[in-house]
Amino acid sequence: MNYMMMKTVSRMTFLAVFVGWLMVWVFLPTKIYMQVWTPVLNSKLNSTYFGVQGTNLLLFTFPMMFIAALGCVYLHVQNKSENINKSKSVVRSHRLGFWRRPVLVMAPLGIVTAVELAFAAMFVSLLIWSLSNYLYVSFGHLHMHKAGEKVWEAKFRSVSLRLGYVGNICWAFLFFPVTRGSSILPLVGLTSESSIKYHIWLGHLSMILFAAHTIGFIIYWAITHQMAQMLEWSQDWVSNVAGEIAILFALAMWVTSIPRVRRKMFELFLYTHHLYTLYIFFYVLHVGVAYFCMILPGIFLFLVDRFIRFLQSRESARLLSARLLPCDTVELSFSKSPGLNYNPTSIMFINVPSISKLQWHPFTVISNCNMEADKLSIVIKRGGNWSQKLFQQFSSSVEHVKVSVEGPYGPTSSHLLRRHESLVMVSGGSGITPFISLIREIIFQSQNANLNTIPRVLLICAFKNSMDLTTLDLLLPISGTPIQISTRVQLQIEAYVTRENEQPAADAQKLIQTIWFKPNPSDSPISPTLGPNNWLWLGAIISSSFVMFLLFLGIVTRYYIYPISEENTSNTSTGTYNFSLSSLWDMFLVSCCILVASSAIFLWCKKQNFMEGKQTQKMEVPTPRTSPGSWFYEADSELESLPHQLLVQATKVHFGARPNLKKILLGWEGSDIGVVVCGPRKMRHEVAEICSTSLAKNLHLESISFNW
Template sequence: MGKFTVLNMIFLVMFIGWLMVWILLPTKSSELKWTPKLQSQLSSKYFREQGTNILLFTFPIMFIAALSCVYLHLHKKSPNSNIGQMSGLGRRLASWRSPVCVKAPLGIVSSVELSFAVMFVVLLIWSLTNYLYFSFNGHLHMHAGEKIWHAKLRSVPLRLAYIGNVCWAFLFFPVTRGSSLLPLVGLTSESSIKYHIWLGHLSMVLFSAHTVGVLISWITANQMFKALEWSQTYVSNVAGEIAMVVALVMWVASISRVRRKMFEVFFYTHQLYTVYIIFYLLHVGVAYFCMILPGIFLFLIDRYLRFLQSRDRVRLLASRLLPGGTFEMTFAKTSGLQYNPTSILFINVPSISKLQWHPFTISSNSNMETDKLSIMIRTEGSWSQKLYKQLSSSVKHLDVSVEGPYGPSSFSFLRHEALIMVSGGSGITPFISIIREIMFQSTIPNSHVPRVVLVCAFKTSADLAMLDLLLPISGSHAEQISQIELQIEAYVTQENEQPTLEAQKTIQTAFFKPNPVDLPISATLGPNSWLWLGAIISSSFVLFLLVLGLVTRYYIYPVDNSGGFYHYSYRCLWDMFSVCACICLASSVAFVLSKSCNGGLMGTKQIQNVEMATPTSSPAAWCYAGGDYREVESLPIQSLAQAMKVHFGARPDLKKILFESKASDVGVLVCGPRKMRHEVAKICASGLADNLHFESISFNW
């Protein structure tokens, strides 16, 4: 593992150096000594004022992002990479994942999250304090005839904007779904989306204070005419005002209550981020844009690759409609597509909405089902209700596009002696994929598999049918469920007794006709996707530097050198165009080459029908509740029946269940309503049981 240790050291040194630049940036020494010296040496004819910030703020992260792709590729190819924790920094941080704070509005916060949050807030306070101290002690930028008090008043909102820019430097990392940076610290995009929310709220508070402060400064100096100023030689005030209006619209629509009740409003307004970025850049200028460029650069690469993948229609094989409004969709996939348990898939159904994409947890297992991928959907909103109606209307074919899968690059659930998984409603979905993985691992000689206790709470007995999805629709490897130690405690909270046979509904299974243009789900860049992503990151960044240098040297610099001044906003537009053009070119070439190296575009050959066994016509879960197995002939169903106990009119006593676990090392996972997640996290964080180890699973899309 020496190669991983060396790479970890490189990542750590580069990242600490990058953080030190942010820490030293607001100091007096940086303002008066280091920055002027670097600018005099790096502000060349090719990069002008951008040279310093590209070297200090952009290059380190781009270097880490590209090199981490090599790290992840090597880790993926290493033995047992999918069942153990990642080595290095990711493993050390994973040991701090136990919750230490379970309170609104932050939710469940682990030790490492709290530590980094505190350090980040300290960085912001440090930066603001140093900026203001430097400004108020003889280094104010005074306008002609301006009073000192007004210069100080004007400097405060300016420094607040600098602090907001620090938040923006980190804002896009959590929402880069195919990120090569997040796996280095054991994170996924779906688990770190809350950091994007925190940073978004914090940056909006700072930028709002900046806007109010600037308006007050203009009013007190009788300079409101500046609100309509679009300077040719400096930042544009009008662009900043437009960016702020767009940001406020996005901010209001992203408030939790608005987002949950009016998701479509949130979804469509959030697409304005492109407009916001454009006018934000026109307002701050190219030098400050280079300070936050890495996050935006990597996000745009990811976004364009998602676009390339989403152009294809995928093959929908079958659907299972369960009582209670839940349904499963099964797609064809290439055998080379590997994903880990708890991964998610974004799907789009053009017949319902051409723009809306919704994420769902994958319930299948890539080891057990090499040519199929399944997701489970609960009908809760208008979009899922329309999809349920289409699937139940005997439709023969349905156009679907996908993005993903996205998920952890490794998982550590199997290292525990026992697992207790607590779910509420459709929160059982990620646990289905974990149980299937345990079923697969049980077939490997000398492989350790933990004992499993699945505690699931449902509102009605109809929802018990979700437990039928523990067995794959194909029936393959289903007999392996008898090889694992599985105990299922199911609770039906809103019914006091088992329904009669007449009241029980059946599972409806539908199979769909193949379409020659449909393709199986495949990795966007093929089996060696990490290497291709590293090539895209490095080549697009080098190409960006080359284009930027040539444009600056032979187009912008001659204008500046001749005594004129190239329009400030046009410089910004050149930067944006160069970034987008280079990303599109490098990503498109890599996309085509990766498909060619993988045996063509995989759409040239028609997908053959996949034979799948039809599942039982009646939800076995209702039979299990009665404890009568005489009519159950299938060994997998019988094993599942014997492992299950159903409690009607009761809720799980989570504290009792967790504390009574006798294993020395118990991994505790929870997925469901917020109240349930918080209750389990509080029990694990109480310190009353040393054997409980909380494993965070977060789906906050």
Template sequence: MASSGLIPLIRGAILLLALVVFLGNIMMWIIMPTDTYYNDWLPHILAATNSTFFGIQGPIMLDFTLPIMFIAVLGCIYLHLGKRNTSFTRSSERDRELGFMKRPMILKGLGIVTVIELTLFTMFVALCGWYFAEFLSYLFKEVPPRSMARGEKLWETKLDRVALVTGLAGNLCLTFLFYPVTRGSSILPMLGLTSEASIKYHIWLGNMTMALFTAHGILYIIYWAITNRLSEMLKWDDHFISNVAGEISLLCGLALWVTTYPKIRRKMFELFLYAHYLYILFIVFFVFHIGIGLTCIMLPGFYLFMIDRYLRFLQSRQKVRLVSARILPCEILELNFSKSQGLDYNPTSTIYVNVPTISKLQWHPFTISSNSNLEPERLSVLIKCEGSWTKKLYDMISSPTSIDHLQVSVEGPYGPATTNFLRHDTLVMISGGSGIAPMISIIKELIFISSTSKHKIPKIMLISAFKNTSYLSTLDLILPTSATSSNSGNLDLQIEAYITREKGHPNEKQEPLRTILFKPKASDSPISPTLGPSSWLFLAAIISSSFIIFLILLGIFTQYIIYPIDHNTSKLYSYAKKASMNMLFICFSIVIAASGAFLWNKKQNAMEEKQIQDMEELANKKTLNSLFDKDDVELESLPLEPVTKAINVHYGQRPNLKRILLEIRESKAGVLVSGPKKMREDVAAICSRGKTNNLHFESISFTW
């Protein structure tokens, strides 16, 4: 008990230490463009890090790389300790006092944001403005002598400086660009974020990055044109800035940027997806453009993303066991995968699915509708038939001559590090269409909590809007596929279903759920955690060991290759070769460390996978049918009555969300919404009103 009581204190200390280190890193960004940094700080930093092992990269990595890598390792330890400290604490008075900071607002161009998000975004824009203004002021001091030396007009040299500083400001945005899309990040969960919820930050940063880099390129082209130096565009300086590499990087970035336009992304998703792979060329030529020294300022984001990306690659090489599929009348598929009991995930988690027979490159995210506590050997996702990829998958599975085996790979699951729905008195869940999936996972989690603990379960109101009656079949999935303890407490569940395109109950009988059973191959594996049960500790080991390997290789290379050439000859070592070797060292270090951890855990999981396969081979068709047939589930042993008894169906109308939400009288009401953008914005607008202080809004939709 004493040790468990220390865990919150240790986690608090880790969080405080990480915050102090991060603020110190931000201070370096603030101070870097000033005279104080170059005249007072930099000489001392260079003197302290004067080494033949790292050269100019030494002080840069000390100031900008090591702090973030240290925070990432701290985050792993923080999250590992959090796994053993499950808390069901309710909201405190302080939480309610600060609740206004999380109130939603709708801003054109940014979508739904909270006061906290808007404040942080404003602070980041202010940091960019400060960075731009101070660097411009610093560089303008050398403009007159530079103009005289080049024979340029004063305004022409100033244009050159403005173009340079615009690119430097773009570097600041690029530094933070990759953190939101690092799915297995240890930094985002420390802030209470998930990669899915952080996609909008990636979009904001991406637009700012490309806008600044585009302005940087255009301004330099104008500058070269008016000074009759357009030949500079064809220059690849092996000992300074490479213009050709920068132009290639910019072109790749522009191609990627154009395809992110919302209409292109939604209507031509494949084009958007494939164009995004250009980020590899964008980064490689960016490194060639500015050199590896300056790149070390942005290295932490790249480095952590590469670790995550390689671990995803290793997981995606495995073929998973797809046990069955249920075909709902509303053209929605439920895919049921076998999973190891050691794989735990929280409600609202997502998983990325790839079906090579449809496309080897396309990975699509889907919300997990199952619960790892109630269904320890099964993982389920709901897939709505919309778009070419999902249409092909639906046709493949639902055809009369459906296949008996489907090769599938997955990445994930990814989701929140913690979820505490018990802090509310009432949970109002609002969904549209297939947005019901995360709501199902939350309800199942509350079913489990009610059956295993004495904590008060909040009253649940589920408001679902569907196009037609066939979508009501998705509500049947709320019932767990296996019985839970009959000792569970009562769950106060009210379901209001709105059928928007039908005036009344159709006369024709709805098609029943259809179950397709697959025959997994012996080589197919249950979905298991990539790095085992102690995944956060293994991730900390990968980050630490790979970076140490990188430093050792870099030190040897600098000491015995670069240093002798730079100091014994009149010509410096090639910037391009130095950048290439650094990228090679980084890739090698990550591959060695991550592969070792992955293979070790794969070996540990082999015995459990064998046991699961033996159990599935012994199961007969009747057993599998009963597993997914609702009529065979012993409803009286569940904490819920049949769902159909709890449903109020409203035909030919949409839910009056404003009336429903304003009628809630409980002091702590959580409002969760998952569905189309218009629905999310309508709910956010209602919750942002001054008279709704009791409503706590949270959008959990992935439809960004």
């Protein structure tokens, strides 16, 4: 009861602070804010310790930093409570199910639910509201910036300037979706992987606005004969050169992120996107410290997450084995510490320095931390240049492969398995990988006698060739631990082979092999970056680094910047403190505070986990043995274990056919059916369209996409 009360109070607090933060954005462009509130706020908040940043630090930065820090505590308590109450039944409520239903299925936008469409409409309304109010106020007090300037020219300049203001609103939200270890996204049931599309939408919006802002000013300078302004780097106001450099980096990132370019030249997209550091640097130099504080929370939290990921990736993970399947798929198994917990459908980013030191690729975690306490496995499908080179290494009898990892990242709870009475999983090709972890979790939960809500599962998987059926061999782990499948598991597998009309006479069992790697003393098991109390330590990093930033910013402003500014104010030839140097101070202090706080806490947690990791490293390496082989070909059933036999009995293979998804989904009995789809875009959109019809009110869609 106390936990539920705390949960309700916390959520109401988060909502109140967030709504208040949004209302500040709503009132920002209005006349009452600029002419009535601003003078009062500046007189009270813009002290000699924070200068012109005081107001924006309180109104725009503090609320989101408060939510991020307090959200870490909330998630820590939530995880502890879920671990205690795992055996309790979950009351399923779909009162808000309508808002999760897909209402728009379009190629550029993907699958858009009702709640996403509503928030997108509100955000666009905010942009339109802001632009219209900015123009209303500016047109009422129009300033001529040049002698003889015409009214329409001044209005044109005003429109160009305000487009940049509106683009700054997009920047305030731009970095939240790509913060993988975010404490804000889980509060609304999101993960960074499912939020990538919001980052894409915001990126396109901001680029359209900033491009119009830049082109507008170039046209204005041309028609007013002020092209020399393009080369101006003002000491006491906005730097035009910094803005032009920033937009050049942004355009390079924008062009290479176009879907067609990104898919055909992924490496070009990947390397070009690393220009975001220079983009942020010159953007802040252009807009100055006051506007930087308006967008600081997203950037601050992203930098915290990025540096923690950097610290984690400095260590090499201990790679145990590689199970090569005949369908050009490999299962990589890593050693992990027992304290590392993750949920089904999690992903992990890996880097192989011998192939590329810069490329990081995300892969689905198929292992289950409950069934395999000392091992973590991912699946890689041979496809692009990077995976081709990885397969070449495995085929060259290599004894050790150096791998760095980031993650795993995923949902904070197993909501898919606890929300619905039954599940229909629809996959195409390698899209089956998230469902492997889900099925393994169901097998584990079925062994808990106290848990009386095990959902029925229908797995629909479509493959191109019969060799791809061996992917289903991954449904059971390779570990030597005996796996028991309870009769409570109601699993039905419908596998479709689309390009073959009959099963070929091939012995796939001989084609499967397992490669075991020799341990390296420098490698370490994958462990939680900040220890078992990851959320608490993350909250400590966020709060301590932000407090340090405010403290040092106040000291630098009061005892260094303010005296120089006062001295220069009396000298009309030099003006106040340099505009760009103020921005450099802010960026320097933010970076230093994050580096110090993150490094100190990371090293402390690493020291605490050292003994646990050392014990895991002493774990004996399994002796090489034959892979269990594929149980979809006619192997000797006496050699197969009981779990394999049960899965064979649950599987039906259809050759030369595609699944009739509409018939299957609408015909599946049940009042509460969760439909999870992962695969090609066409398949995901087809399932979404089926679930959006009036005949599918009992279907609740969850879409998993790897195509950004």
